[in-house]
Amino acid sequence: MDSMNGDSFGDAVARLQEGRNNVAKSMRLVFIGVPCLLIPPLGIALILIGATKVSKAKNELKGLYKDAFVREPLARNFQNVIYEPTKGFSKDAVAAFQLCEMGNRMYSEDYIRASYAGVGFEAAEVTVSQVEKTDDRTYTKIYFEGRMMLFHFPDKLVSSVLVYSSKFKHRAFSQRELKKDRVELEGTQFNKDFDVYSPVPHDVFYLITPHMMERLQALAGQYESIAMRVSGNTIMLAFNQPGVDAFDSNVAMGNVDVDREMAKVQGEIDDIKAFISMILNLKEQ
Numbered sequence: 364m365d366s367m368n369g370d371s372f373g374d375a376v377a378r379l380q381e382g383r384n385n386v387a388k389s390m391r392l393v394f395i396g397v398p399c400l401l402i403p404p405l406g407i408a409l410i411l412i413g414a415t416k417v418s419k420a421k422n423e424l425k426g427l428y429k430d431a432f433v434r435e436p437l438a439r440n441f442q443n444v445i446y447e448p449t450k451g452f453s454k455d456a457v458a459a460f461q462l463c464e465m466g467n468r469m470y471s472e473d474y475i476r477a478s479y480a481g482v483g484f485e486a487a488e489v490t491v492s493q494v495e496k497t498d499d500r501t502y503t504k505i506y507f508e509g510r511m512m513l514f515h516f517p518d519k520l521v522s523s524v525l526v527y528s529s530k531f532k533h534r535a536f537s538q539r540e541l542k543k544d545r546v547e548l549e550g551t552q553f554n555k556d557f558d559v560y561s562p563v564p565h566d567v568f569y570l571i572t573p574h575m576m577e578r579l580q581a582l583a584g585q586y587e588s589i590a591m592r593v594s595g596n597t598i599m600l601a602f603n604q605p606g607v608d609a610f611d612s613n614v615a616m617g618n619v620d621v622d623r624e625m626a627k628v629q630g631e632i633d634d635i636k637a638f639i640s641m642i643l644n645l646k647e648q
Contacts, residue, residue: 466493
């Protein structure tokens with residue numbers, strides 16, 4: 364995938380600004396329709412037309428944002444990039460991660476497949492929830508909302524290690540199921556902040572180095588909660604951060620701050636690169 368040149372990036376930002384203006388215009392049509400409810404057919408028609416236009420304009424704006432601020436940085440930082448904003452992981456794939464409890468509803472988008480330093484990875488936004496309906500109400504309980512990643516390393520790392528930050532509530536396994544595999548590390552604070560499990564304790568001490576502890580602590584401070592499972596040569600990560608989309612932004616109601624948006628996406632990319640580099644350095648030690 365070729366990177367955007369300066370002119371095409373500028374064009375993408377200009378289209379994004381135009382899309383933001385279209386959202387604002389459509390919302391004004393809704394506001395105009397409210398007073399017109401005194402004449403019901405006219406008011407209702409204006410509100411419905413305005414709401415439809417708002418929904419369409421916001422979807423277009425979302426696509427323009429990803430064109431302007433996501434595709435180019437991905438292509439510039441990674442190799443073999445495939446980015447599909449409207450696709451994601453399947454429910455079976457998320458269940459196979461064995462990180463979070465699976466409800467009866469799952470939605471995923473912003474799928475990325477790429478490689479860095481010879482390591483292939485996949486990532487996507489994921490929402491897992493349990494929806495229950497009664498005669499008069501629908502109840503939705505969110506089990507997970509954030510980003511999940513899958514890394515394929517060239518060589519085997521460990522047999523099996525599972526790590527949850529203490530705030531990760533809806534886990535794939537209960538603490539009772541994993542109790543016999545709990546492993547305590549030397550860091551007192553780390554043991555308070557994380558639960559680590561493995562049937563092979565040696566694997567934990569090989570993988571969870573002081574550097575890895577620092578990285579996990581930093582990630583736990585950045586997200587509401589995190590989880591990691593390592594099996595053979597694969598690592599699965601889950602960053603639970605309700606209400607936050609890594610590769611999206613609410614630019615509908617304000618001017619586009621190009622530097623801020625670029626920095627936001629680059630920060631997400633740098634986290635992926637830093638994690639891969641850390642694991643590769645671990646193999647070299």
